[in-house]
Amino acid sequence: MTLLFPDNGANAARIHALVIGIGAYPHLLNGSKSKTAPAKDSFGLKQLASPPVSARAISDWLVEDLNNPGAELGSVDLLIAEDGAPIRYVNPKKGINKEIEIPDKATLTKAIKAWKKRTDRNSKNVALFYFCGHGVASAGELALLTSDFANPAEDHGLANAIDFGALLKGAEWGEAENQVFFIDACRNEISQLLEQPKLGDDWILPWNKKPPPGATRRQAVYYAAARHQRAHGLPNMPSRFTEALLCGLKGAGGSNPGKGWVVDTITLHASVCATLRLGNRRQKTPSQECQAGTLAWIELNRPKEPFVVPVAIVSDPMNRMNTLELIVTPPGMAALPPSAYVPDVWLLQLKQDDQPHVLELRECGSMTRLVSQFLKVTPTHHDISIKVP
Amino acid sequence: MPLVFVHGLNLRKDEGKKDAKGRTPYEQTVEQRNASMEENILKPLGITSPIINPYWGDCAATFHWGGHGGLPGTKYESFGHEQGLDSSLLLPAAMIAESQVLEDEQLDKPVLRQLGERSFPASIDFLMMAANDVISPIDPLDPRELARLAGALGAYAEHHQGNPPDWIANIESEAQFIDQLEISLQSSRHEAPSSEGEWESFGGPLENAWAALRESAKRIGDAAQEMKRSKFRSLFRDPLHMRFARFLGDAFIYLKRRDKEGDAEPILKKVLAALDAADAANTQAPVKEPLVLIGHSMGSNILYDCITYFRPNLHVDLFLTVGSQVAVFEELKLFAASDTSIPNDKVPRVPKPANVVHWLNVFDHSDILGFAAEKVFEGAKDLEFDTGNQLLGAHGAYFSSVNFYNRLSRRIPELHVSFRPGP
Numbered sequence: 001m002t003l004l005f006p007d008n009g010a011n012a013a014r015i016h017a018l019v020i021g022i023g024a025y026p027h028l029l030n031g032s033k034s035k036t037a038p039a040k041d042s043f044g045l046k047q048l049a050s051p052p053v054s055a056r057a058i059s060d061w062l063v064e065d066l067n068n069p070g071a072e073l074g075s076v077d078l079l080i081a082e083d084g085a086p087i088r089y090v091n092p093k094k095g096i097n098k099e100i101e102i103p104d105k106a107t108l109t110k111a112i113k114a115w116k117k118r119t120d121r122n123s124k125n126v127a128l129f130y131f132c133g134h135g136v137a138s139a140g141e142l143a144l145l146t147s148d149f150a151n152p153a154e155d156h157g158l159a160n161a162i163d164f165g166a167l168l169k170g171a172e173w174g175e176a177e178n179q180v181f182f183i184d185a186c187r188n189e190i191s192q193l194l195e196q197p198k199l200g201d202d203w204i205l206p207w208n209k210k211p212p213p214g215a216t217r218r219q220a221v222y223y224a225a226a227r228h229q230r231a232h233g234l235p236n237m238p239s240r241f242t243e244a245l246l247c248g249l250k251g252a253g254g255s256n257p258g259k260g261w262v263v264d265t266i267t268l269h270a271s272v273c274a275t276l277r278l279g280n281r282r283q284k285t286p287s288q289e290c291q292a293g294t295l296a297w298i299e300l301n302r303p304k305e306p307f308v309v310p311v312a313i314v315s316d317p318m319n320r321m322n323t324l325e326l327i328v329t330p331p332g333m334a335a336l337p338p339s340a341y342v343p344d345v346w347l348l349q350l351k352q353d354d355q356p357h358v359l360e361l362r363e364c365g366s367m368t369r370l371v372s373q374f375l376k377v378t379p380t381h382h383d384i385s386i387k388v389p
Numbered sequence: 390m391p392l393v394f395v396h397g398l399n400l401r402k403d404e405g406k407k408d409a410k411g412r413t414p415y416e417q418t419v420e421q422r423n424a425s426m427e428e429n430i431l432k433p434l435g436i437t438s439p440i441i442n443p444y445w446g447d448c449a450a451t452f453h454w455g456g457h458g459g460l461p462g463t464k465y466e467s468f469g470h471e472q473g474l475d476s477s478l479l480l481p482a483a484m485i486a487e488s489q490v491l492e493d494e495q496l497d498k499p500v501l502r503q504l505g506e507r508s509f510p511a512s513i514d515f516l517m518m519a520a521n522d523v524i525s526p527i528d529p530l531d532p533r534e535l536a537r538l539a540g541a542l543g544a545y546a547e548h549h550q551g552n553p554p555d556w557i558a559n560i561e562s563e564a565q566f567i568d569q570l571e572i573s574l575q576s577s578r579h580e581a582p583s584s585e586g587e588w589e590s591f592g593g594p595l596e597n598a599w600a601a602l603r604e605s606a607k608r609i610g611d612a613a614q615e616m617k618r619s620k621f622r623s624l625f626r627d628p629l630h631m632r633f634a635r636f637l638g639d640a641f642i643y644l645k646r647r648d649k650e651g652d653a654e655p656i657l658k659k660v661l662a663a664l665d666a667a668d669a670a671n672t673q674a675p676v677k678e679p680l681v682l683i684g685h686s687m688g689s690n691i692l693y694d695c696i697t698y699f700r701p702n703l704h705v706d707l708f709l710t711v712g713s714q715v716a717v718f719e720e721l722k723l724f725a726a727s728d729t730s731i732p733n734d735k736v737p738r739v740p741k742p743a744n745v746v747h748w749l750n751v752f753d754h755s756d757i758l759g760f761a762a763e764k765v766f767e768g769a770k771d772l773e774f775d776t777g778n779q780l781l782g783a784h785g786a787y788f789s790s791v792n793f794y795n796r797l798s799r800r801i802p803e804l805h806v807s808f809r810p811g812p
Contacts, residue, residue: 029568030575041564044571044599048589135592186592191600192564192607224591231591239591286588 002100004089005063007075013124014074016176017062018115020103021055022133023048024081027150027157032083039150039157043136043190050233051132052082054184054242056089058130061246063094067302071126071178075118077111079103081133081147104148105160105201112167112204119176123214126298127176129167132239135185137228138193141165143200144185158193163200168219168293170205172212178298179217180265184224184241186231220265221293222272232286240288244275249300251307251352254379261379263301271380278312278381281345308349311375311382315361318344320388324370325362331355350377361386391436391671391678392426393443393663397686397712399635400446415444417532421521422788424532426683428540429794433801434707436678438670443663445691448655450638481519481605482612488515500613501566501606502557509553510546510792512566517542518789520598520605531597538598543791545574563610567603636758640687644723652699660691661699668703679706685788686758689713690724697742698725707804708748709797710769711787712759715750719765741768747804751787751797772800 007016026033028042059078066073079101080087086099101107119127134145143161151157164183171179193199224231224241233239238246245268247253253271254261269292280287315321326346329335331353350357356374363370371388405414412420423440431437485500505512517539556569646654652661664682671677682705684692689710696703719739722729731739741748748769752759762769774793787793 030572034568034572038565038568040562041603042568043564044567044603045592046589048591050589051591133591137592184591186590188592190592191604232588233591234587235589286590 002077002098003075004059004078004091004096004098004100005073005076007118011121012074013071013122013126015062015066015068015071015126015128016074016115016118017059017076017128017130018111019055019059019062019076019078019130020108020133021051021053021079022081022103022131022145022147023050023052024083024102025134025145025147025149027148027152037152040152041192042150043192045134045145045149047083048133048233049082049235050237050239051184052080053236054132054233054238055080055130057238057242057246058182059089060091061249062128063091063096065250065301065304067304068126068300069302070299071124074125077115079108079111103146105146108146108162109201109204112162116171116174116205119179120174123175123177125176126178126180126300127171127174128180128182129171130182130184131162132184132233132242135164135183135187135231136161136193136199137187137189138196138199140227141199142183142185142187142223144183158196158199159201161200162204163198163202166200166202166207167205168221169207170203172217172219173205173207174217175214177217178296179219180298180300181219181221181293182224182241182245183222184231184239184245186229187223187225188228188230218296218298219294220269220296220298222269223291223293224288226289226291229289230286232288240276240279240285241272241290244272244279244290247275247308247310247349248272248380249303251303251305252309252379252381254301254303254307261303261305261307262299263303265295265298265300267380268300269295274381274383275310278310278345278347278383281312282347283343306351306353309352309377309379309381311348311350311377311384313346313348313359313382313384313386314344316385316387321345323364324388325364327360327362329358329360331357335360350375352377352379359384359386361388391434391438391667392431392440392681392683393660393667393692394422394426394440394683395443395660395663395685395688395692396446397684397688398449398639400444402444402446415446418521418788421532421535424536425539425788425794428533428536429798430681430801433798434679434681436681438678441663441667443659445656445659448659450635450642478608478612478615481609482616484515484518485609485613485616499560499563499566500609501563502560505553505557505560505566509549509557510543513542513546514786514790514792516566516602516605516609517791518786519609520601521789534598535601538602539791539794541574542570543795545570546791547795563606564603567599567606570602571599640690643687643691647694647725656691657695657699660695664695664700664703680704681707681709683709683711684713685711686713689715690718693718693742694725696744701726701742701744703744705742705745706747707801708742708745709751710748710762711751712756713750713752713762714758714760716760716762716765738767739765741766749800749804751793753787772796 024047025031025045027037027039028034029046031047055078059076062073062076078089081102087102088098089100090097119125131144136143136145142164144164145161149160151160231239231241248268248271249263251261251263253268254263255267272290276288276290279285313326315324325338327335327338328348328350330351356376358372359375360372361370362368371386373386375382375384402415403413407413419442426440488504501512501516504515520535554573560566560569643656647657667680671680682692693715696705718724719727749772750762750769751772751774752761753774761771763771774796
C-alpha cells in the first residue's frame with residue numbers, strides 16, 4: 001500500500017479515499033500477456049486508456065482542492081493498472097512523486113481491508129471509494145474486474161473481481177457512518193458470463209445478514225451508467241462520468257443555503273446527471289445516463305469560487321444555429337471569442353457569478369447583434385433556448 | 390424498385406422465437422439479407438431503391454396431418470434421461486453434424502479451429518451463419534453493422550485462403566478464436582470502422598456485431614459439448630424429414646395450381662405483383678435503375694415461369710438464380726413455357742429468355758438441391774461456390790455466407806450492368 005496523502009490526523013474525523021483506475025488487463029484482448037497467457041475467453045473486453053487518467057484526476061482533486069471542514073482529507077490510496085512499469089503518481093503542486101501498486105485481486109483485497117481499517121478509526125469519518133475500469137453485471141449484481149481478470153493459469157480466474165454488492169454490505173459493517181462510492185464502470189450483462197455461478201469475491205469485507213451494529217450507516221452510491229447500460233471514456237482523457245463528477249465536486253454540484261456553497265451527495269447527483277445529459281447532445285458521443293443507488297445526504301466539499309457550471313444553448317428555431325455565432329461576455333470582462341459550435345448545441349462551461357453574463361447571437365461574420373440576453377450562472381447547470389427574430 | 394428477391398421452399402413466416410424487437414426469425418433473416426445485398430449487390434450497381442421481398446410461404450403446402458403423418462417416429466422407449474437440444478443450439482448443432490468435425494476423433498479441439506485448419510474461409514462462413522441466428526436480448530443487432538463486419542472478415546478470410554493464420558494452432562476454445570480474429574482484424578486494418586469512433590466502453594464490447602460473434606461461438610461450443618454427450622444423429626432425423634416433406638409439398642402444390650389457375654395461382658399472384666410494382670416504379674423514374682431478380686431454390690423456378698410465360702416483356706438486367714432447380718424443371722419440361730421439342734439438332738439448349746440481359750446461376754457442389762444451368766440453358770453462366778457446408782446445410786447457407794457476397798460483389802461490376810434512360 002502506498003498512501004499518496006499521509007494518513008495524518010490520527011483519530012480525528014477525516015475523509016479516507018481508495019481510488020482505483022484499471023486500464024491494463026494483461027490477459028484480455030491486446031493485453032501484455034494476451035500472447036503468452038491469453039484468457040480462455042476475453043468476452044470482448046479490451047484494454048482501456050481512460051481509467052488511469054480518470055483515477056489520477058480524482059486523486060489530483062482530492063489532494064489539491066478538497067475542502068471539507070467537518071472531515072479534512074485523511075488519506076488517499078491510489079492503485080492504477082496501465083501499460084508500463086513502474087507506475088507512478090506525480091503531483092508537482094503538492095510535491096508528490098510516488099510509485100503506486102497495481103490493483104490485481106490480491107493487492108486490491110489488501111488495499112480494501114486497509115482502507116476499511118483507516119475509516120474505522122472514527123465514526124464521523126467519510127469513506128470514499130472510487131473505481132474506474134471494466135464492470136460486468138450478472139443477474140442485477142455488479143462485478144468490478146481486477147487487473148488479473150481471466151488469468152488462465154488460475155482455476156477460478158473469473159473470480160478475479162470484486163462483488164460490489166457484497167462490498168457495500170461489508171462497508172455497512174464498518175465504523176464510518178458516511179460512505180461514498182463512485183463506480184465508473186459498465187453495468188451491462190455479457191451473455192457468455194450470465195451462466196457463471198459467481199463473479200467476484202463477496203467476502204473481502206465481512207458481513208452477515210443481520211443488521212449492522214451501531215448507528216445507521218449513510219451510503220451514497222453513484223453508478224456511471226444506468227442498469228444494463230455502458231459507461232464510456234475517450235482514451236487518455238478522464239471518462240465522461242469522471243469529468244461530470246469533477247465538475248460537480250468542484251462546485252457545479254453545489255447549493256448555497258446561505259452560508260456559502262456546499263456540495264453534498266444529493267445536489268452532486270443532480271449535477272452529474274445533468275452534465276452527462278448535456279454531453280449526450282454532442283455528435284458521435286455515446287449516450288450515457290448515470291444512476292444513484294442508495295443516496296444518503298453527506299456533505300462532501302465547500303468549493304472554492306469561482307467554479308464553472310455547464311451551460312447548453314440552442315437557438316429557436318434550431319435550424320438557424322449553423323449560420324449563427326454565440327458571443328459570451330462575462331461580467332466586468334471583455335467578450336470571449338465566439339464559442340466553438342458543436343452541431344445542434346453550444347456546450348459551454350461558464351464561471352459561476354452573482355452578476356449576469358451577456359449572451360449574444362450574431363449572423364456568422366457579421367457585427368450586427370440579432371438578439372442578446374442575460375444569464376446569471378449558478379449551479380447546477382443551464383439549458384437555454386434563445387429566440388431568434 | 391430494382392431488386393426483387395423471391396425466397397425458396399420450406400419457409401414459414403410465423404415460425405420460431407421472436408427477438409427483443411418482436412421480429413420473427415423470418416423478419417430477422419430478411420433484414421440481415423437486405424443489409425448484405427445492399428452492401429454487396431446494390432452498391433456495386435449504384436442502385437439506391439429498396440429491395441422488395443414477396444413472401445409466398447402462406448400460400449404454399451398445407452399438411453393435413455400436420456406434416457407428421459408420414460414420419461416414422463420412434464417406437465422405442467428411452468431408458469434414462471433424454472433431453473432435446475436447446476432451440477438456440479439447433480442451428481449450430483446441425484451445422485456441426487454436417488461438417489463432421491466431431492467424427493474426426495478430435496473431440497477436444499474447438500470446432501472453429503478444426504474447421505479453420507481445413508479451410509479458414511469456411512470457418513468464417515460457419516461462424517457468420519451461426520451469428521445470423523443470434524438474438525441479442527438487450528441490444529438488438531443492427532444488421533448493417535453485422536454486414537460491415539462480415540465484409541471485413543471476408544477480406545481477411547480470403548487473404549488466408551489455403552493458408553490459415555498461424556494463431557489457429559494455439560486456439561484452445563471457441564472464444565479464443567474470436568479473440569484472435571478481433572486482434573488480427575484490428576492489426577491488419579481489415580476491420581470495418583466502429584460506429585462509435587474512438588470511445589472506450591468500460592464493460593462489454595461496444596460493437597454488437599462482435600458480441601453476436603461471441604455469442605455465436607459460444608453456441609457452437611455448447612452445441613458441440615451437447616452433441617458429444619448425446620446420440621446427435623437422432624436429434625436431426627425428424628426435423629430433416631419434415632424439411633424434405635415441405636420441399637416436395639411446396640413444389641407439387643405450386644405446379645398443380647399453376648396449371649389449373651394460371652396467373653391467379655396464389656404464389657404467382659404475389660410474385661407477379663412484386664414484379665409489376667418494381668417495373669412500374671422504374672418506368673416512371675427519369676433514369677431506369679437496373680432491375681435485378683434473385684431467386685433462391687424454388688423461388689428461381691417461380692421467377693423463371695414469370696419472366697418466360699407470364700411477363701415475357703419485363704426487361705431484366707440481371708437474373709440471379711441461387712441453389713436452383715431451374716435446369717431440372719426444364720429437363721422435366723415442367724415450366725409453363727417449356728418447349729418439348731428442345732433439345733433437337735438445331736437447338737441443343739434452351740435459349741436464355743430474350744428479356745434477360747445477364748443470367749448468373751450460383752450453386753454449391755455440396756448442395757443436393759442446387760443444380761448447374763449451362764448444360765440446359767444457352768447464355769446462363771454457372772458460378773460454382775463452396776459454402777463449406779454439406780447436403781441440406783449448403784442449400785440454406787448461400788445468403789448467410791460472407792464469401793458468397795464477396796464473390797458477387799466482385800463479379801457483378803464485371804457484367805457492366807447499365808442504367809437506361811427513362812420515358
